[in-house]
Amino acid sequence: MIDLATSMIKEGLGSDLMPKEADPSPITAYRYNSLCAYTGDDDMFSSDLNEHQLRMRLGHMSSTPCQVIFSMDDEYVPEYVDKKALVERLCRAMGGAEKVEIEYGNHSLSNRVQEAVQAIIDFVKREGPKGWDDPWS
Known part of the structure; x- marks a missing residue:
């Protein structure tokens, strides 16, 4: 299907729908x-990206408080992928995201x-605006 998508893009049909x-x-x-x-524009979280590729794609987030919420039974992540290791690598690439x-x-x-x-609310309360700009106070 990737070959088909690539050929469609080359033919100027990138906005056309793929087969069902x-x-x-x-x-x-x-x-x-x-x-x-592999390394498509939105290939940001693949388990086959190396550490350098992940840093190049996600490292810009290192100066922003970030949270990586990972679905441990994500049906789109193949069974052979070590999900715990992957989420660790993603967080590290983002400069230590939660x-x-x-x-x-x-x-x-x-x-x-x-x-x-609840995880998002807790994160925003902890990492969000403080003082007069704090919507939680």
Whole structure:
């Protein structure tokens, strides 16, 4: 499917939809290639990126408080990927981002919404604005 997306882009059809077999949701050839091709524009979190590639893609976040919320049962992460090691590598590449592992969470966290929302709220309270600009006080 990556070859098909690449050829569609070369033919000026990057905005056209990929066949249904490529993804259950409608997706353009350009977006599919961005997400799925090795080092595509949006290949930000792949387990096969080396440390340098991850730093080049995510290192700009090192000066911003960040939280990586990782779905430990993400259906889009292959079984052979060590998810705990991957989330550690992502956090390190971002300059020490806070790690949150949501056990049994699916890709969209639709089965663990409360946990995800609470993690985000806790992070914003801790890392967000202080003083007169603090919306929590």
